Amino acid sequence: MKINQITTTPYADQKPGTSGLRKKVTSFQQQHYLENFVQSIFTVATGLKGGLLILGGDGRYYNTQAIQTILKMAAANGVKKVMVGEQGLLSTPAVSHLIRKYKAAGGIILSASHNPGGPDGDFGIKFNIENGGPAPTGFTDAVYDRSKSLDEYLITETEDILLDRQHTCHIGEMQIDVIDSVYDYANLMEQLFDFDKIKTLFTSGLLTMCFDAMHAITGPYAKEIFEKRLSANIEAVINGIPREDFGGGHPDPNLAHAKELVARLNAGPTAPDFGAASDGDGDRNMILGKNFFVNPSDSLAIMAANAHLLPGYQQGICGVARSLPTSRAVDKVAEIMGIDCYETPTGWKYFGNLLDDKRITLCGEESFGSGSDHIREKDGLWAVLFWLNMIAVKEQSVEEITRSHWARFGRHYYTRHDYEAINSETAEALIQNLREISTKLAGTEHSGYKVKLCDDFSYTDPVDNSFTEHQGVRIVFEDESRIIYRLSGTGTEGATLRVYIEKYVTDPELHDLPTQTALAELINIANTIAEIKTRCNRDAPDVIT
Ligand code: G1P
Ligand code: ZN
Numbered sequence: 001m002k003i004n005q006i007t008t009t010p011y012a013d014q015k016p017g018t019s020g021l022r023k024k025v026t027s028f029q030q031q032h033y034l035e036n037f038v039q040s041i042f043t044v045a046t047g048l049k050g051g052l053l054i055l056g057g058d059g060r061y062y063n064t065q066a067i068q069t070i071l072k073m074a075a076a077n078g079v080k081k082v083m084v085g086e087q088g089l090l091s092t093p094a095v096s097h098l099i100r101k102y103k104a105a106g107g108i109i110l111s112a113s114h115n116p117g118g119p120d121g122d123f124g125i126k127f128n129i130e131n132g133g134p135a136p137t138g139f140t141d142a143v144y145d146r147s148k149s150l151d152e153y154l155i156t157e158t159e160d161i162l163l164d165r166q167h168t169c170h171i172g173e174m175q176i177d178v179i180d181s182v183y184d185y186a187n188l189m190e191q192l193f194d195f196d197k198i199k200t201l202f203t204s205g206l207l208t209m210c211f212d213a214m215h216a217i218t219g220p221y222a223k224e225i226f227e228k229r230l231s232a233n234i235e236a237v238i239n240g241i242p243r244e245d246f247g248g249g250h251p252d253p254n255l256a257h258a259k260e261l262v263a264r265l266n267a268g269p270t271a272p273d274f275g276a277a278s279d280g281d282g283d284r285n286m287i288l289g290k291n292f293f294v295n296p297s298d299s300l301a302i303m304a305a306n307a308h309l310l311p312g313y314q315q316g317i318c319g320v321a322r323s324l325p326t327s328r329a330v331d332k333v334a335e336i337m338g339i340d341c342y343e344t345p346t347g348w349k350y351f352g353n354l355l356d357d358k359r360i361t362l363c364g365e366e367s368f369g370s371g372s373d374h375i376r377e378k379d380g381l382w383a384v385l386f387w388l389n390m391i392a393v394k395e396q397s398v399e400e401i402t403r404s405h406w407a408r409f410g411r412h413y414y415t416r417h418d419y420e421a422i423n424s425e426t427a428e429a430l431i432q433n434l435r436e437i438s439t440k441l442a443g444t445e446h447s448g449y450k451v452k453l454c455d456d457f458s459y460t461d462p463v464d465n466s467f468t469e470h471q472g473v474r475i476v477f478e479d480e481s482r483i484i485y486r487l488s489g490t491g492t493e494g495a496t497l498r499v500y501i502e503k504y505v506t507d508p509e510l511h512d513l514p515t516q517t518a519l520a521e522l523i524n525i526a527n528t529i530a531e532i533k534t535r536c537n538r539d540a541p542d543v544i545t
Helices: 033-044 063-076 092-101 137-148 183-192 195-203 218-229 259-265 296-309 329-337 348-356 380-394 398-409 424-441 520-530 532-536
Strands: 002-007 021-024 052-057 081-089 106-110 122-128 152-157 167-171 174-179 209-212 274-277 286-289 292-294 319-323 340-344 362-365 369-372 411-422 449-456 473-477 482-487 495-505
Touching: 002 063, 033 063, 033 122, 033 137, 033 152, 052 063, 052 092, 063 081, 063 106, 063 152, 063 167, 063 174, 092 106, 092 122, 092 183, 092 380, 122 137, 183 218, 183 380, 195 380, 209 218, 209 259, 218 380, 259 274, 259 286, 274 380, 286 380, 286 398, 292 296, 292 398, 296 319, 296 329, 296 362, 296 369, 296 380, 296 398, 296 411, 319 329, 319 348, 329 340, 329 398, 329 411, 340 348, 348 362, 348 369, 369 380, 380 398, 411 424, 411 520, 411 532, 424 449, 424 473, 424 482, 424 495, 424 520, 424 532, 449 520, 482 520, 495 520, 495 532, 520 532
Parallel strands: 052 081, 052 106, 081 174, 209 274, 319 340, 319 362
Antiparallel strands: 002 152, 021 122, 106 122, 167 174, 274 286, 286 292, 362 369, 411 495, 449 473, 473 482, 482 495
């Protein structure tokens, strides 16, 4: 085996964001760009030397080239064994599970999640540590530091590895197992949920479903689980073949992007009873009923309230966590159940310590992500199965389950307004202004809403005491309504301003308003306080979820 030491020059922009390093494909295609970042990972993740690495991606454009490069670099950097998904495919939750199951030193996931793919789209690379979760900030900072002064990387000179079938081969001493991408993950799901009960729903004709894989990674997983193991109806899985450009779509499971699915669920009496979708790398989920949308923050709360009914969570849950901008619906459940509820910064990595320390069982984010202690990533298909299992046990529709939850715990009307591709300096200035006025807002009144608290959110991890600041400006009103502002950490073009708005309503008579109507006053307040229109020169948000 010939190892080459390639001389390189550092790139200044390899700082990982909310979820790994995410850039345009064209950035990754620059000379040595991928190699530099991968070498920085191998240098920082010392456990990989002599250890096991899990490797796979969501199948987007550049996935296979990147995998070949990483395999050759892994061998040169002394990795003992790599398990790589067939065709280079592995969902993010599957990687997390494989790391844990096979006690790997870490995993590399190639994905830009829900961002569009193809030659003009985005690509990304993410490292997960031995607990199966995203690398914490200390690690990603070290990788970034390394990347800034990197002057060489190691790579073996060898033929490409065949990825189109399961087999075992070697590059020098390093063993490569090309594995079934789906098998282990599907087995894990079967342990957590009552597959027999769910299967009966389908075989007895009580329920029909439609899952939109959006031409992304979950296609093969969904076919195995819903069609083969659960005998779901025909067309239970649509857009099930992963494509390099996601069929030209935007693989983000929300009402704006999963249009085909939404149309099917709103098609009247013939519509499926249950609808769901997942994103590029399979960690997000959207849950729909017939003509009915479940807000992800509500979904988390509903799961928390019902977990004990499902085989994997029979013992009950020990605690829950949500990211700052996620609605406080789950807090109400925790309060009544008498369990702890943690509020963390945005991004799954902040849940890792809480899960490892057994402080929480379930966690989630408003951005269509939920998960549990079964792995250390959010998990799209897991959430779908959780809902199917709840429907089977409770013998209620998606809408009935949600409405009865609101009747018991109150409803949190919730929306997120995104202003995309705004000038970065404009966005920074807007947030800076909010930080400055945040100290003076408490006690002020806005269209009848009195500010109880306003601050720039910071978080001290209760397990390792690590401190994270500037995670979003939050305004909490006396009536429990909230407005939160933050800038996205995953975009690849300019800045994206996210404004999160929430209002808590207990009276069931008032649970039927359209979300934007129920929140209209608060939306105005949010726009006025932040001066969004004048500062950003925008009349309306680009995306509303
Ligand atoms: C977004 C979501 C966040 C999620 C992340 C990765 O990050 O808002 O909840 O963890 O994608 O999927 P953002 O772009 O807001 O930084
Ligand atoms: Zn994702």
